[in-house]
Amino acid sequence: xxxxxxxxxxxxxxxxxxxxxxxxxxxxxxxxxxxxxxxxxxxxxxxxxxxxxxxxxxxxxxxxxxxxxxxxxxxxxxxxxxxxxxxxxxxxxxxxxxxxxxxxxxxxxxxxxxxxxxxxxxxxxxxxxxxxxxxxxxxxxxxxxxxxxxxxxxxxxxxxxxxxxxxxxxxxxxxxxxxxxxxxxxxxxxxxx
Amino acid sequence: xxxxxxxxxxxxxxxxxxxxxxxxxxxxxxxxxxxxxxxxxxxxxxxxxxxxxxxxxxxxxxxxxxxxxxxxxxxxxxxxxxxxxxxxxxxxxxxxxxxxxxxxxxxxxxxxxxxxxxxxxxxxxxxxxxxxxxxxxxxxxxxxxxxxxxxxxxxxxxxxxxxxxxxxxxxxxxxxxxxxxxxxxxxxxxxxx
DNA sequence: GTATGTATATTCACTAGTCGGTATACATGG
DNA sequence: CCATGTATACCGACTAGTGAATATACATAC
Numbered sequence: 001x002x003x004x005x006x007x008x009x010x011x012x013x014x015x016x017x018x019x020x021x022x023x024x025x026x027x028x029x030x031x032x033x034x035x036x037x038x039x040x041x042x043x044x045x046x047x048x049x050x051x052x053x054x055x056x057x058x059x060x061x062x063x064x065x066x067x068x069x070x071x072x073x074x075x076x077x078x079x080x081x082x083x084x085x086x087x088x089x090x091x092x093x094x095x096x097x098x099x100x101x102x103x104x105x106x107x108x109x110x111x112x113x114x115x116x117x118x119x120x121x122x123x124x125x126x127x128x129x130x131x132x133x134x135x136x137x138x139x140x141x142x143x144x145x146x147x148x149x150x151x152x153x154x155x156x157x158x159x160x161x162x163x164x165x166x167x168x169x170x171x172x173x174x175x176x177x178x179x180x181x182x183x184x185x186x187x188x189x190x191x192x193x
Numbered sequence: 194x195x196x197x198x199x200x201x202x203x204x205x206x207x208x209x210x211x212x213x214x215x216x217x218x219x220x221x222x223x224x225x226x227x228x229x230x231x232x233x234x235x236x237x238x239x240x241x242x243x244x245x246x247x248x249x250x251x252x253x254x255x256x257x258x259x260x261x262x263x264x265x266x267x268x269x270x271x272x273x274x275x276x277x278x279x280x281x282x283x284x285x286x287x288x289x290x291x292x293x294x295x296x297x298x299x300x301x302x303x304x305x306x307x308x309x310x311x312x313x314x315x316x317x318x319x320x321x322x323x324x325x326x327x328x329x330x331x332x333x334x335x336x337x338x339x340x341x342x343x344x345x346x347x348x349x350x351x352x353x354x355x356x357x358x359x360x361x362x363x364x365x366x367x368x369x370x371x372x373x374x375x376x377x378x379x380x381x382x383x384x385x386x
Numbered sequence: 387g388t389a390t391g392t393a394t395a396t397t398c399a400c401t402a403g404t405c406g407g408t409a410t411a412c413a414t415g416g
Numbered sequence: 417c418c419a420t421g422t423a424t425a426c427c428g429a430c431t432a433g434t435g436a437a438t439a440t441a442c443a444t445a446c
Contacts, residue, residue, distance in 0.1 A: 002420080023308045026219040030406060042408080043422055051406065102307045110360040111304035114295045115216045117363055125361045154351075154374040157367065161354030167303040168318045170310055174350065181347040181378060188377060195394075223432060235434080236396050244432065 002047045009047045012037045016058045021105045025055050025121070026112050055109065056120035062105055063128045067135060074139060081143035082186040085155060089179025092162070093172040104163040132156065140186075151189050155182045195240045202240045205230045209251045214298045218248050218314070219305050248302065249313035255298055256321045260328060267332060274336035275379040278348060282372025285355070286365040297356040325349065333379075344382050348375045 002009060015037035019028040030051050034041040048054040070088055077087030095101055102108070106125035113119045137152035145151060162178035195202060208230035212221040223244050227234040241247040263281055270280030288294055295301070299318035306312045330345035338344060355371035 006421095008421080024219075024305060026217075026305065027308065029404070031404085040423055041406090042424085045407070046421065103304065106361065107357050108304040108307055111296065111301040111357070112217060112219065114301055114360050115220065122361060129358065129361055150370070153367070153370045157354035157358065157371045157374065158347075158350050159354070160357045161350035161352070164300050164304070164353045164357040165322065165350065167307050168299065168315060168322055174346070177343070177346050178350045181350065184378065184381060185374060188381065199395090201395075222430075224430085233397055234432090235398080238433070239395065 006047065008039070008043070011039070012044055012047055012054070013057050013061050016054055017061060020055065020058050020109075021102060022100070024112060025058075025109055030054070052120060056124045059106060059109060059121050059124040059128065063124070063131065066128065067132060070132065071135065081140060081145055081190065082183045084139075084143075085186050086179045086183045089159070089162070089175055089182060092159070093175035093179070096166055096172050096175055103167045104160065107160060107163055108167075129156070129160075140189075145186070145189050146191075147189060151185060154185050158182050158185075199240065201232070201236070204232070205237055205240055205247070206250050206254050209247055210254060213248065213251050213302075214295060215293070217305060218251075218302055223247070245313060249317045252299060252302060252314050252317040252321065256317070256324065259321065260325060263325065264328065274333060274338055274383065275376045277332075277336075278379050279372045279376045282352070282355070282368055282375060285352070286368035286372070289359055289365050289368055296360045297353065300353060300356055301360075322349070322353075333382075338379070338382050339384075340382060344378060347378050351375050351378075 012033065016028075016033045019033055019036055030044060031041055033054070034044045037044070044054075048057065073088045073091040074084050077084040106128055110122050110125050113122050116122070133152050133156050136155060137148040140148035140151055158178040158181055162175045165174050166172070205226065209221075209226045212226055212229060223237060224234055226247070227237045230237070237247070241250065266281045266284040267277050270277040299321050303315050303318050306315050309315070326345050326349050329348060330341040333341035333344055351371040351374055355368045358367050359365070
């Protein structure tokens with residue numbers, strides 16, 4: 001049985017992350033991941049019992065970095081809750097302009113696995129999205145906003161909508177528009193529409 | 194050269210629609226489409242020059258039916274613009290409860306093709322989403338709402354967010370929440386938050 | 387009216403390559 | 417010796433796409 005903290009395992013997940021995010025899980029072969037990690041497929045299968053498990057490990061590995069990124073943008077922004085929320089979208093729009101940006105890996109993976117609802121990778125995505133929504137509701141509550149859970153969910157909907165439609169239109173204006181809509185909803189809940 | 198209105202072509206697109214929507218474009222082989230259509234792969238390749246072109250034809254074929262469905266829900270709803278918009282989401286939530294529902298075919302296809310931005314199927318998706326946004330802005334304008342384009346885009350973002358996150362959580366509450374948020378935004382623009 | 391020509395439409399058999407996954411063997415360190 | 421880890425080589429199934437032949441229909445020519 002391989003170790004969960006093995007450096008070899010980390011190399012595999014790192015390689016998988018770059019390839020799966022860049023090309024999509026269905027367009028990347030296990031051979032390609034093994035080659036990128038600098039080892040053979042058989043070794044990869046020593047550390048992961050299937051490609052599906054590797055995909056789930058890829059998403060699990062993105063959970064904390066992703067949350068930290070969002071929290072950093074939120075914390076660093078000046079102003080009230082509305083400005084802090086809008087700052088997340090502004091930073092997202094900037095990131096989306098980078099040529100290597102390919103949307104949200106969690107959402108894209110769930111879209112590819114739409115016919116397999118119970119897939120471990122979909123569950124990993126659900127955990128991440130729930131954590132983000134819960135974290136955001138907590139921040140909004142701290143900022144003294146009423147009904148923080150409802151508002152957090154609405155912001156999540158706008159954000160994921162922006163992620164998805166960006167893959168169709170490739171126009172960051174949609175992310176900015178989502179940010180402004182989120183700001184409006186925050187202000188409504190702050191009592192000053 | 195095959196005819197654009199050929200009944201055989203229609204049979205192929207119908208078969209492709211069921212399979213591509215149900216399983217995802219990457220998980221369906223050209224052989225599977227041909228078998229479902231009751232003809233050989235070679236015949237399919239007589240009518241379509243590549244799988245990519247077939248995928249684009251599948252999405253092009255969904256454009257008008259999809260728009261008509263949305264327009265029907267909007268027109269049939271009683272009340273002001275906010276109620277009519279919310280009605281779209283309510284109907285969407287009901288549809289999403291059906292076991293065969295797999296989200297928005299346009300968004301899922303774009304997610305699968307995220308590494309190929311210029312793909313003809315992505316362009317077909319962009320055309321559809323733009324048509325929907327334009328139609329909605331027109332309806333909102335008719336209902337006497339200021340800044341209908343901005344509002345239409347925000348509603349599109351909420352709807353596509355609901356489509357996407359539903360594939361992760363499989364919980365129609367998100368669609369209802371999006372509908373309520375859309376209603377709030379409409380009311381803000383109607384001047385009575 | 388029957389032979390010939392041509393465009394449309396379809397089939398069978400095939401290629402060349404990729405897929406996820408595995409059997410077997412060999413190393414290395416405790 | 418035995419557990420952990422790595423490598424070569426392979427498997428059967430499947431992939432998108434193609435070559436060559438053929439069926440069908442409808443012309444026009446004689």
